[in-house]
Amino acid sequence: MSDRFEAVVVAIGSLFMNSPESDIDVWLIGDMQREARGNVSLLQRLNAALQPQAPKQTMSVMGIDEATVLLEVDGVSPVWKWPQFGSLGADQDQDHQPRTVLHPEPWDYDNMHHDPFNLLRFYLPYLGPFRELDSLFLCDDDIVVQKSISTLEVPMGDGPIIAATCNGWLWAEDCMRNEPYYNGKGWLDYPATYLGKDKAHGYFGCTQTAAESGNRICQKDEFADTVLRWSKDIQGKELVAADQPRWNFGLSRVNMTEWRKQNMTHVFDNYMRANYEAKLIPETSLAFGLGIPYFAFADKVKCWNDVVGDPAFVDGLGYISKADLKLNNLNASKLLGEAT
Missing domain, CATH: 3.30.160 (Double Stranded RNA Binding Domain)
Known part of the structure; x- marks a missing residue:
């Protein structure tokens, strides 16, 4: 897609x-x-x-x-055809109007998060050519495959719906650079979810100093409380954010049979409806494009590292540091701003 x-x-x-x-x-x-x-x-x-x-x-x-x-x-109404789609900041200015409960970071604004190309993956098990498939691979267009895809044709076991990469990069505030992580785990203070970025978890972005500098944005307790309530209402259990993998689609394998069995498109749609009702997350935020799928697929994702070995994938192809940019007389702030 x-x-x-x-x-x-x-x-x-x-x-x-x-x-x-x-x-x-x-x-x-x-x-x-x-x-x-x-x-x-x-x-x-x-x-x-x-x-x-x-x-x-x-x-x-x-x-x-x-x-x-x-x-x-076939009777499936994808989210981008809903009447409320586009009502939470899509194609609006950087101020994320109308106001939502989530206070996105300054970098967190991109219309791709509500693009149908980004959302279609949650309806593939019911799309004509794929309705009879037991499994398929999803491949982002920024992936370079270096080994045979057959090495990923391994049993996933009962229950898991997606096998995905859990290796990536995360901004380290102390050294002001992106650092790699492998088999990442825990959603607290993680960009895709915004969970833990509140006073209750002692998030440093909630201090007066951080507020004055404008470098960090503190979330109200209402945000986490709402997400946890969704988990109980929609899936009948409490979300344990600290136990969840930090995954991304990248090159992922989907167990289509298990997806249909557990009715995951319906679960995803319920989270989307809850978000529109609560006006919690703007459509231009990473928390909309990836965070809501995180909540919907909690406890349903297995890391490739645990399936085929560690590290299964090396992320960050073509990563350029600020030092490299400076050496080549390029404006790091301008380029990184455009990249996000």
């Missing part, structure tokens, strides 16, 4: 190149009109740019509009 042709070519190309022995059926759900060039369709462009390494490595494409129609015909 992507509207970035050049990035998709790299991701799919690396998958084909490093899995020559595997039968791979790649589906790209993209912007058909935007990515066409004159009379050359998106699929034709992909076939011209990519050379499958085996006869059974195939590509298919579907437009986001077609995917939406197929879901609706």
Whole structure:
């Protein structure tokens, strides 16, 4: 699911190149009109740019509009078709109007978090071509595959719905740089959730000094209380944030059978409806695009490190430090601001 042709070519190309022995059926759900060039369709462009390494490595494409129609015909109403969609700050200015309970960090503003390309993944088990599949792999368009995809075809066990990467980068305030973490765990003071960023947890961003500097934003206790109440109301159990993995889709494997069995699209939709009712999280926040999925899939995600070994993935391809930028006479603040 992507509207970035050049990035998709790299991701799919690396998958084909490093899995020559595997039968791979790649589906790209993209912007058909935007990515066409004159009379050359998106699929034709992909076939011209990519050379499958085996006869059974195939590509298919579907437009986001077609995917939406197929879901609706089958009685599935995706969140971007709801009447309230777009009411929580989408396409608004940086002040995140209308006001929500969450106070996002200054960097946390991006319309991609409520883009249908970002949200469609939560409806794939019910989308026409995938309704009969037992499992599938989701691949972000900024992934480079370096080993055979067959190494990830391992049993996930009963219960888990997603196997995902839990390696990443996190901003370290003391040294003012991003530092890697492996098999990350715990959602307190984590950017995707905003849990723990309150006085109750002694968050330093709640001090008067931090408030005066404007460097950190303190959350009201109401935020965490609401999220924990959602967990009890929707899933019938309390969310233990400290025990949850810090995961991202990246290159992930979805147990479609277990997803349908546990009705996870319905669970996800219930969290979305609760958010619109409470006006808790703006649609432009990472907490909307990834945080709400975190809450909905709590205790349902397994880290690749625990499935195939540690570290399963190396994240941060092409990471450039502030020192490197300065050495090349580039404005780090400007570039990092644009990157976020």
